[in-house]
Amino acid sequence: MTVLAETPLNVTGTRKIAFERLVRVELRKLADTRAGRWLLISVAALTALVLVIQLWVVVAQDLQVDFSDFLLAMNTPMGILLPVLGVMSVTSEWSQRTAMVTFALEPSRLRVVAAKLVSVLVVSVGALAVGLLLGALAQLLYGVLSGNELVWGSAGTLAFNYLVSWVLGMVTGFAYGALLLNSAAGIVVYFVYSFVLPIPFAIGAQLMDWFDHLRPWIDFSFAQGPLLQGSLTGSEWAHLATSGLIWLVLPLVVGIWRINRAEVK
Amino acid sequence: MSSLAAGSYGIDISGTPAIPFGRLFRVELRKSVNTRAGRWLVGITVGAALLAETIFLIVAAAKNLDSAYGDFVAAAAFTSSFLLPIIGIMLVSSEWSQRTAMTTFTLEPHRMRIVWAKMLAGMSLTAFVIAFALMVGLVCNLLFAVIQGQSPDWTFGWSGFFGFLINQTFAMLGGFALACLFLNTPASIVVYVVYKYVVPTLLGIGSALMVWFSHFAPWIDFQAAQAELYDMPLTGSQWGHLIVSGFIWLVVPLGVGLWRIRHAEVK
Amino acid sequence: MIKVEGLTRAYGSFIAVDHISFECRQGRVTGFLGPNGAGKTTTMRVMVGLTPPTAGDVTIGGLHYADIPNPGRHVGVLLDASAQHEGRTGREVLEIGARTMGLPSSRIDEMLDLVSLDAREAKRRVRNYSLGMRQRLGIAHALLGDPSVLILDEPANGLDPAGIRWMRGLLKGYADRGGTVFLSSHLLHEVEQIADEMILIGNGKIVARGTRDELLRGATGGATTTLVTSLDNDHLAGALEEKGHEVHPAGGGLRVTAEPVEVGRVAAEKQIVLTDLRAGHEGGLEELFLELTADTQREHDVVPTGEPSA
Numbered sequence: 001m002t003v004l005a006e007t008p009l010n011v012t013g014t015r016k017i018a019f020e021r022l023v024r025v026e027l028r029k030l031a032d033t034r035a036g037r038w039l040l041i042s043v044a045a046l047t048a049l050v051l052v053i054q055l056w057v058v059v060a061q062d063l064q065v066d067f068s069d070f071l072l073a074m075n076t077p078m079g080i081l082l083p084v085l086g087v088m089s090v091t092s093e094w095s096q097r098t099a100m101v102t103f104a105l106e107p108s109r110l111r112v113v114a115a116k117l118v119s120v121l122v123v124s125v126g127a128l129a130v131g132l133l134l135g136a137l138a139q140l141l142y143g144v145l146s147g148n149e150l151v152w153g154s155a156g157t158l159a160f161n162y163l164v165s166w167v168l169g170m171v172t173g174f175a176y177g178a179l180l181l182n183s184a185a186g187i188v189v190y191f192v193y194s195f196v197l198p199i200p201f202a203i204g205a206q207l208m209d210w211f212d213h214l215r216p217w218i219d220f221s222f223a224q225g226p227l228l229q230g231s232l233t234g235s236e237w238a239h240l241a242t243s244g245l246i247w248l249v250l251p252l253v254v255g256i257w258r259i260n261r262a263e264v265k
Numbered sequence: 266m267s268s269l270a271a272g273s274y275g276i277d278i279s280g281t282p283a284i285p286f287g288r289l290f291r292v293e294l295r296k297s298v299n300t301r302a303g304r305w306l307v308g309i310t311v312g313a314a315l316l317a318e319t320i321f322l323i324v325a326a327a328k329n330l331d332s333a334y335g336d337f338v339a340a341a342a343f344t345s346s347f348l349l350p351i352i353g354i355m356l357v358s359s360e361w362s363q364r365t366a367m368t369t370f371t372l373e374p375h376r377m378r379i380v381w382a383k384m385l386a387g388m389s390l391t392a393f394v395i396a397f398a399l400m401v402g403l404v405c406n407l408l409f410a411v412i413q414g415q416s417p418d419w420t421f422g423w424s425g426f427f428g429f430l431i432n433q434t435f436a437m438l439g440g441f442a443l444a445c446l447f448l449n450t451p452a453s454i455v456v457y458v459v460y461k462y463v464v465p466t467l468l469g470i471g472s473a474l475m476v477w478f479s480h481f482a483p484w485i486d487f488q489a490a491q492a493e494l495y496d497m498p499l500t501g502s503q504w505g506h507l508i509v510s511g512f513i514w515l516v517v518p519l520g521v522g523l524w525r526i527r528h529a530e531v532k
Numbered sequence: 533m534i535k536v537e538g539l540t541r542a543y544g545s546f547i548a549v550d551h552i553s554f555e556c557r558q559g560r561v562t563g564f565l566g567p568n569g570a571g572k573t574t575t576m577r578v579m580v581g582l583t584p585p586t587a588g589d590v591t592i593g594g595l596h597y598a599d600i601p602n603p604g605r606h607v608g609v610l611l612d613a614s615a616q617h618e619g620r621t622g623r624e625v626l627e628i629g630a631r632t633m634g635l636p637s638s639r640i641d642e643m644l645d646l647v648s649l650d651a652r653e654a655k656r657r658v659r660n661y662s663l664g665m666r667q668r669l670g671i672a673h674a675l676l677g678d679p680s681v682l683i684l685d686e687p688a689n690g691l692d693p694a695g696i697r698w699m700r701g702l703l704k705g706y707a708d709r710g711g712t713v714f715l716s717s718h719l720l721h722e723v724e725q726i727a728d729e730m731i732l733i734g735n736g737k738i739v740a741r742g743t744r745d746e747l748l749r750g751a752t753g754g755a756t757t758t759l760v761t762s763l764d765n766d767h768l769a770g771a772l773e774e775k776g777h778e779v780h781p782a783g784g785g786l787r788v789t790a791e792p793v794e795v796g797r798v799a800a801e802k803q804i805v806l807t808d809l810r811a812g813h814e815g816g817l818e819e820l821f822l823e824l825t826a827d828t829q830r831e832h833d834v835v836p837t838g839e840p841s842a
């Protein structure tokens with residue numbers, strides 16, 4: 001009996017997909033659909049719009065503002081839309097069923113998830129760059145139009161803090177996306193966490209002393225508040241870390257575990 | 266003529282009446298809860314209302330708060346006013362994201378009939394959630410009275426009841442209108458949240474800074490205009506605010522959305 | 533029964549369907565044939581009002597689709613079997629259709645039975661259906677209202693061979709009982725065997741139409757051909773040419789421009805043993821299809837070879 005020797009798959013000439021390439025592809029996927037592009041355009045456009053309105057109001061009312069006020073204003077569109085982008089970066093793979101293709105090309109799902117996370121970080125940095133640029137522009141215009149002296153304050157610290165805040169927002173969105181693998185659910189849960197929950201938390205803190213003390217440790221969005229004001233104290237960092245463990249790390253870990261195990265359909 | 270219609274060329278439609286609206290409505294109601302996502306959504310809305318009232322009951326009892334029936338209902342309304350719009354959104358947008366609109370509109374080509382049936386289904390779900398909130402509020406109020414050892418305070422009143430009813434219905438319809446406009450779930454949810462939570466804050470800041478704006482803001486602040494509903498009867502200008510801001514946030518998106526649905530190529 | 537008149541659909545400057553007109557008659561299966569992107573689906577979508585036409589008109593039994601009351605009872609439609617809510621069970625999909633049309637639940641079981649989806653499969657969510665199962669579900673949905681007109685877009689997609697054969701019988705039976713069937717395909721042999729009449733479309737334009745025989749006659753310039761194989765092909769070829777028939781080698785046999793009966797007679801006269809004798813239509817139709825749609829085909833005889841560059 002002759003047994004034909006099987007030719008083994010010759011893989012000597014092919015290297016693993018470079019991580020950096022995965023990241024570039026994931027970045028591209030964020031922007032190459034209509035939904036993604038609109039989201040990115042909306043972020044930039046709304047930020048610009050908010051600044052224009054703010055500029056108009058402060059000049060018309062002759063108000064005294066500094067750089068941090070402009071940064072605070074644009075935190076509204078950025079803070080709302082960047083996390084949505086974070087959610088969609090994971091869930092669109094599942095709602096559009098592209099995960100099948102993605103994981104067929106790179107079976108190590110953790111690498112894909114890591115690449116997605118990095119791409120989300122890159123977007124945060126990009127958003128910060130655009131934000132600082134627009135904010136600085138608004139500040140200069142303000143100086144010209146009002147004739148007031150420009151106050152930059154501790155712009156460096158603030159810029160870093162905003163970056164931390166936006167990264168936390170995007171990754172939290174990412175975590176809920178990974179946890180629920182569904183755009184609508186991920187977005188709703190993110191908004192419940194960021195808009196709805198703070199209200200009962202605030203009421204509870206007002207009514208009960210013990211809850212008031214507990215709140216910064218468990219209310220992640222509350223703990224992020226100081227980031228927008230300036231440098232954080234040691235205990236404020238501790239609040240951020242502890243509440244972040246509950247609202248960010250935990251869902252992220254469960255979400256990644258879920259992606260890793262899920263049957264991709 | 267009818268012999269021709271029934272003949273070799275043509276189809277005989279004499280025996281088939283149009284689909285009754287009641288049937289379309291019942292089908293749409295069924296569609297809203299026959300998927301896992303739909304069931305979860307309604308379940309969570311009801312569950313969240315229950316949870317909110319329970320927490321409120323515990324805190325009120327522990328802190329000896331002066332609580333009446335209206336307060337308990339308000340606790341439930343707090344959660345449902347966030348989730349009912351999501352129900353309204355999903356009623357419309359899931360047809361497009363799941364592409365079932367293709368089947369729906371081939372079985373009933375008069376697309377507006379489907380939209381009205383969906384809207385009525387949304388209102389029915391709202392009524393269900395309201396009834397549930399009223400009932401749980403009632404139980405909580407009784408429990409509270411028992412715990413406190415006093416007779417229950419039923420202060421709520423018809424004005425509160427109607428305010429609650431209209432407020433919740435508008436919440437659902439707000440989501441519904443945006444979904445008709447965008448035909449897309451995430452976009453509708455984001456815009457709804459912005460309009461409900463962000464716009465009032467911005468209007469508030471604007472009003473604080475500029476006197477002229479503080480006169481103008483009530484005409485576009487639908488949330489504030491609705492808050493007045495709990496204190497019926499409304500004054501003439503309050504009605505005006507409600508109608509104008511409601512026109513902006515409900516009627517305009519719905520109108521544009523209906524036009525869009527009517528003319529859209531369903532893919 | 534279905535009448536398409538001057539139908540055009542443009543997307544911006546791109547014309548997906550270009551002024552086409554045709555009719556589907558009652559009691560017949562009409563096949564709509566063309567390569568990918570030819571405009572078949574677009575045409576069918578306009579028929580049922582899902583896509584507004586840029587110009588032209590479609591009527592079914594003299595009515596616009598939107599004017600048919602409870603249209604599911606008259607026109608069965610399957611356009612895209614994957615356009616179903618992934619989270620509903622197969623049975624629930626039919627349940628919704630049945631309720632909309634006002635049909636009893638028993639009809640659902642009949643249809644599930646007809647398309648051979650068993651009770652366990654019907655309870656699964658559509659997300660977990662295979663392509664063929666979705667197709668069966670779609671066919672069940674189209675037949676639910678016992679319509680007299682069927683509009684099916686690529687109904688054989690994803691079906692197994694037994695399923696395709698079953699569907700062929702089903703549609704034939706439907707037409708024989710007086711129904712009108714309009715179905716599309718990009719596979720010739722799929723349509724050829726059931727369609728009484730074929731409409732060939734390429735690049736949004738109708739390039740040919742007619743019955744199988746009419747089309748073939750056009751293809752061979754009116755002549756019939758025969759494919760024949762014998763134990764002595766050379767001898768047979770000589771004998772046939774002597775009688776004035778055109779003979780070309782084809783595979784292991786010969787292609788002859790003559791009726792099969794004539795070829796058989798010649799072989800009998802010369803006492804040549806035939807191993808195969810048949811009418812040479814198949815190749816003719818396939819070639820016709822390729823030829824008619826040649827400038828609309830995507831393939832340019834490019835074979836992917838070797839390493840991707842860079």
Ligand SMILES: Nc1ncnc2c1ncn2[C@@H]1O[C@H](COP(=O)(O)OP(=O)(O)O)[C@@H](O)[C@H]1O
Pocket residue numbers: 543546548566567568569570571572573574575
């Ligand atoms: N909304 C649209 N915008 C642009 N092009 C479209 C649109 N819908 C369909 N097309 C194009 O029209 C052509 C015909 O498509 P279709 O009818 O689906 O072809 P098929 O014959 O394969 O069913 C294709 O080239 C398709 O890409």
Ligand SMILES: [Mg+2]
Pocket residue numbers: 569572573574685
């Ligand atoms: Mg097609």
